[in-house]
Amino acid sequence: MKKQIVFLLPVLMAVSGLYGQSGNTQKSMDEMLADADESRQHIILKTNPIAMFNGDFPIYAEVLISKKFSLEAGVGLVAGYFVHELTYIGKEPFAIEPDGVIEPTTGYSLRVFPRYYLVGGNMEGMAIGPFWRMRQYGIEGSDDKVRFRDLCFMYSQQIPTGKFFFEYYVGFGKRTKTFPEGIQPDKSVHNIVIPFGIKIGYSL
Numbered sequence: 001m002k003k004q005i006v007f008l009l010p011v012l013m014a015v016s017g018l019y020g021q022s023g024n025t026q027k028s029m030d031e032m033l034a035d036a037d038e039s040r041q042h043i044i045l046k047t048n049p050i051a052m053f054n055g056d057f058p059i060y061a062e063v064l065i066s067k068k069f070s071l072e073a074g075v076g077l078v079a080g081y082f083v084h085e086l087t088y089i090g091k092e093p094f095a096i097e098p099d100g101v102i103e104p105t106t107g108y109s110l111r112v113f114p115r116y117y118l119v120g121g122n123m124e125g126m127a128i129g130p131f132w133r134m135r136q137y138g139i140e141g142s143d144d145k146v147r148f149r150d151l152c153f154m155y156s157q158q159i160p161t162g163k164f165f166f167e168y169y170v171g172f173g174k175r176t177k178t179f180p181e182g183i184q185p186d187k188s189v190h191n192i193v194i195p196f197g198i199k200i201g202y203s204l
Contacts, residue, residue, distance in 0.1 A: 007109075041203035044123060044165055046074075050197030055080040056109050056135060060199065067121040069114070076109035078135055087194050094146065095186035096179065103140035110134045112156060123203075127156045131171055131195070144180035150193050151176075158201075165201035170194070 046060040058076030065071060081104045082092070094102040111134070115127040131154040137146045152173025159166045175191040 014143075024068050024140050041046070041123060041163075043129045043204045044201040045204065046072075046165070046167070046199045048197055048199045053083045055082045058109060058111070060122055060201075062115075062201070064123055068117050070117075070127075072111075072113040072115060074109075076108050077139060078107040080104055080106065081137070085193065085198065086140055087190070087192050091189050092176075092186070092195070093148070093189060097184040097186055102146060102179075102183075104146060104194035105138035105140055107136040107138050107145070109136070113156075115156065122160055124160050127158065129154055129156075133195075139180070142180070146180070147178040149176045149178070149196070150174070152193060152195055154195070160203075163203050165199075165203060167193075167199040168197070169199070169200065170196040 039090055042064045044062045044107065046062065048056075048058050048060070051058055056076050056078050058074045060072055060074035062072040064071050084091070084093070093102055094104055096102055105170035111132065113129055113131045115129045117123075117125050117127045119126040131150070131152045133148075133150045133152075135148045137148075139146060150173055154171035156167055156169040171194065173193050173195075175193045177185050179185055
């Protein structure tokens, strides 16, 4: 429980900071609508401090395709599994039948998020789209791997502050797990995922 509290504190502080600057946020949204026909950036590089609590250290690049469409892709280093994700609080995502638990080690992650901007445009404003993520973990004392694949529907809002960007997002979807041959995941552990967090970016 202490780990979950430590995880939630920075999330609450970050969200509080965003809403505490409501005047600046509203001004940014007005600018997004007024400047929607002019692209001020073509690539945004980002990182995700919330994902780091789960042991995933990603770098993203969002690339402008058109006024309303962009494509974000990312790769990350997985250093283990530190703090349980929101939907796995009180559960063990690496539980196996009949009563075991796999100890995950280092690996890597990939993700893709094509976006459609409902409000604003040119990578500023409110966006939706499908989100796919894969995390591969090593197994302590083995050469085998475990893979988690998530497919979600995502909502995102991206706010510019000069060359810097702040994005908060939330989604809902399903996780598919792949364990080594002969090992069965614990069927009592659900596979629902609710990704959420805050990204920090810089436009090129």
